Amino acid sequence: MAFPHRPDAPELPDFSMLKRLARDQLIYLLEQLPGKKDLFIEADLMSPLDRIANVSILKQHEVDKLYKVENKPAFSSSEQLCFLVRPRIKNMWYIANLVNADKMAGRTRKYKVIFSPQKFYACEMVLEEEGIYGDVSCDEWAFSLLPLDVDLLSMELPEFFRDYFLEGDQCWINTVAQALHLLSTLYGPFPNCYGIGRCAKMSHELWRKLEEEEDGETKGRRPEIGHVFLLDRDVDFVTALCSQVVYEGLVDDTFRVKCGSVDFGPEVTSSDKSLKVLLNAEDKVFNEIRNEHFSNVFGFLSQKARNLQAQYDRRRGMDIKQMKNFVSQELKGLKQEHRLLSLHIGACESIMKKKTKQDFQELIKTEHALLEGFSIRESTNYIEEHIDRQVSPIESLRLMCLLSITENGLIPKDYRSLKTQYLQSYGPEHLLTFSNLRRAGLLTEQAPGDTLTAVESKVSKLVTDKAAGKITDAFSSLAKRSNFRAISKKLNLIPRVDGEYDLKVPRDMAYVFSGAYVPLSCRIIEQVLERQSWQGLDEVVRLLNCSELAFTDMTKEDKASSESLRLILVVFLGGCTFSEISALRFLGREKGYRFIFLTTAVTNSVRLMEAMSEVKA
């Protein structure tokens, strides 16, 4: 039932090398500060660090105590302090406070700041302004790619989304380019490159520049990965905003998968303890159900349970020798499987409890109505009721955004009333949230009778105006036209339903949304790969407001084996969801491709909305 790959599917490259590389570099950096030292780790880096080097490895390299970088002072008695942080200004203040307090107390210690994945000039400047630049030594830990699974690499930069798509801060693009460069040095050049979106384009250009500067290194290497596809999250917000119904996505929506692992609470483990579980291909049970529509999962798990029982039962008729064999070889595996099975059954139950209520059915129904574009009034009312009942601030916001994007913005009346209701329900500070959402193009107002050409002429008028700030505003208002309906028609995103959609034997990628909608991002990738270019997709590209931002970059590469040409690296700038991953895995199985995913972070609708929300400090 799980996706068996076609026999000719290419092998995935071994990404564990990335882990080893990161570990060795970290150890090298730690050894730069010989002797015992205390390590201060930023909270966001803890989980990724744990996947690279556990505490015992840190201890081996004379890390004494571990502290979390947080808003309260830490009392370390060590003579050497090492900080492992993201390049953020607030971290610099934390360090500066600590160092300056030491100075006041007349204490001299050694301080080392390790920035991951790179250091920013702004950070160094803050250190300088705080007068401690000379007291600390700075280093970079170029750890930008964490292999979460055999086919999933994450940069673990959830802030990328807000920084780039909201604040317009391009500082992470360089990091993306570096990461691509690293991949191409390790796994050979990428002969074919496609991309869509401003960030994709910039990253690609920057990466090419890096390759040129250091050319010769990848030359002559056999490419292992035949295609690269870069995609901006803002090309397809819709998919990311939908409720997920494949198992892995549901687990993420329900329990929040963090850095490839999840904390199952007591309600799942059916004990009084929480359990941290790694979710990846090594978990045999999970691997078989991760990409399945949730409606199949339970049946599958019970079948599995029966099989397991049968295997246990086999020992009844065994003689001593067979029993010995059984205990030494199979029992351990069975027990392990048993444990995992019970965990996933627990998780399923917990999800069922939350999701199979009527509310959830209604919610999904509304979502599908929005995607298909019928009974908009009912959906709007549903959303209003949702807000009035204070069901969940994030959920309400998500539905509003989904409505806005699928409908090319809200009609002015709804725009005002929904916002008013929202502010009354969830607090006035969300005025800022709305301003953010508008800027990002997630929640906008329909200009009455405003056709695309009218907006364009408005822009061209403004271009002559010297006020460049206004131009960017105008551009973003142009970008806000999502044209989802037209795109959906062009790309056939809503499958025609004749009869029941059999979720057990999916026909197309739409199964990840119960057969109601083919994820836009995945469809674009499918179409481009089929054509090996953007040819014939001009209209779609125009509707996506990416006329200048879709590119193809092919290098003549004769050495690329047919195997490597079926290996595709998909880079999601701004995050990707598990549903998209499942959909592409399905596509891969159908077409004999293997997809490798590189994302700035794994995301879902909740994370997306949270990134846009202004919460009271």
Add this chain to the structure above:
Amino acid sequence: MDCYTANWNPLGDSAFYRKYELYSMDWDLKEELRDCLVAAAPYGGPIALLRNPGRKEKPASARPVLEIYSASGVPLASLLWKSGPMVSLGWSAEEELLCVQEDGVVLVYGLHGDFRRHFSMGNEVLQNRVLDARIFHTEFGSGVAILTGAHRFTLSANVGDLKLRRMPEVPGLQSAPSCWTTMCQDRVAHILLAVGPDLYLLDHAACSAVTPPGLAPGVSSFLQMAVSFTCRHLALFTDTGYIWMGTASLKEKLCEFNCNIRAPPKQMVWCSRPRSKERAVVVAWERRLMVVGDAPEGIQFVLDEDSYLVPELDGVRIFSRSTHEFLHEVPVASEEIFKIASMAPGALLLEAQKEYEKESQKADEYLREIQELGQLPQAVQQCIEAAGHEHWPDMQKSLLRAASFGKCFLDRFPPDSFVRMCQDLRVLNAIRDYHIGIPLTYSQYKQLTIQVLLDRLVLRRLYPLAIQICEYLRLPEVQGVSRILAHWACYKVQQKDVSDEDVARAINQKLGDTPGVSYSDIAARAYGCGRTELAIKLLEYEPRSGEQVPLLLKMKRSKLALSKAIESGDTDLVFTVLLHLKNELNRGDFFMTLRNQPMALSLYRQFCKHQELETLKDLYNQDDNHQELGSFHVRASYAAEERIEGRVAALQTAADAFYKAKNEFAAKATEDQMRLLRLQRRLEDELGGRFLGLSVHDTVTTLILSGQNKRAEQLARDFRIPDKRLWWLKLTALADLEDWEEIEKFSKSKKSPIGYLPFVEICMKQHNKYEAKKYASRVGPEQKVKALLLVGDVAQAADVAIEHRNEAEMSLVLSHCTGATDGATADKIQRARAQAQKK
């Protein structure tokens, strides 16, 4: 070939010395060399002459002339010396001319007479004047040692990294020492000086008297001393005409010689070859040259002209007005081959080859002879080696031919030594050419390395030759051709008579995008020559924007730098430029610049958000960005303000800004919030409890929960809470209180705008089936089935569904039928369905 050894002179039993002409000089010297200050650089380097060195008695009008020639006498530069009186000249290891003036200032000139820089040897030198000066070479570079008028020494071991060191005083030194020299031992520069019969060694800590071991008695003064090229040996010439030769450490005597000439020699230099056991010094008087070593007899030469000696690694160069000669010990390989009646394998091979060319059978005899002894490989090797030491191409060729001939009879002779020698000789012959004038020997060339040689060619602006050599030797582009092209370009930008466009075009044509060429370096050079426009043009060719930015900043083209930085996509670079701009421009201009660069603007905004909130506000103000300004104040009202008055004030400012931004919605919302805050404050004062910071919805809920229904109604009216919401809100709050009576009253107050299904739902949520049933009957027909199912009345739900003839509702009911109890109901529905289908 009989005469080949004619210029060989034996010294003792074991060594021969030969002197041959390198060039005949046609430099048309008007003066005698003795009237000039002379400096010649080692490794076949250039010769500098200062004619008419400043003599006080001469009139000021007759200014001295500084001339620079190649080793072959080709003039490279000539300039009128306008600075102060010069004491000493010398070449640094980088072939820069160091001119030591009487006042202790050292002027540094390039090979082409271009002034580079100057530095002073310190105040003490300035006060006491320079009496004598030496330029010497250490492993760190080139040093200058100065003897001042006060008979003190000051030295700097490396002029590139000037650190002056004043040497300790020599006790009782009243007059200038009769001779002195610098010596380098254990990486430290020392000074050895002779005062009367005594020798003193100065290091930076102490002055110690030293005595050379085995020095002949009767010495009352030392006239000349010489340190060998490698600083390992020392020779002393005494007033008795006696020469002592020993190690520089003065611990061991090598040999001595008595030449019986008491006149002080003009020059004395060592002449030895690396790895040779022979030690010899060359002593020059006015008309006589003598090579002396560990032999009873020296070799004497007559000097027709005034000559000058230049010590080299493996010999001595001697030049005069008309000739330039090289004197050295004959290398072993050459000696073996050419010594009269030599039976060495190389000699035989050479002979064999010659016979072979004469088509004589003797060739075979010789060859056999070598082969019988199994010495053919040595023979070939000897010939190759000897070829390297020959100056004349004809001789090189015949030796190489012999080697090649011998190689034919060897199975596995590795070809690389032969090939490499051919290559090296081609390079050497090319640079020894009269026009180039770098008479390097093979050993010197190997010591110098090809890289340095290329540098020297570049220094002489011999770019084409350098490139040809690179291509011939197939050097990697980055080290070879590109480096030279870059140097060429740097030279090109200094040609002031060519227009900026032409220079830039010419450079780009030649360089294209050769790997390893840094246009920014060239541009930096152009800027260094004051050609800013050219520099900018050249930067255009620089593919890496990151490289363009620092120079642009240096040239004060900050705005251009900013756009380049943005192009590079490197935010750090942009930030660097921004901070630069911030300091350089006034605030208004700075903001204007930002406005035209959205990427830079957002970067700076991000920074301000964390670091300089006030600047952020100014930025928005400047842009008339009232929307963001409003948001800014709203944020401030939550984050920065603690007191309610402060918060309201901040919100007021925000509301004003929103009005200006024509965002009435936001303005109204902000005003509502102000109203709410004030109200909440009042509520807190009157009722206690916490209200501040709650949303409107939560405020009303809190009021209902605390039984303040009147106030709740009022607030709902004030804030125009829609009916639907109010019903939901009230229902939820009352259900939380489990006030079923009030709910019932509420449900009957008027027709529910939200229908009655929510009543059922909420009761069921509180597990109150009894209450729920009350409302189930009032639910409208569309939702009736749902309501009935909720309260668990499957049978009735089925009836309603059948009545409605609604397929979806029927399946919904069916899905709720569980077990045997609902069996009958299920059947009923199935029947109804079947009926419906029949129709």
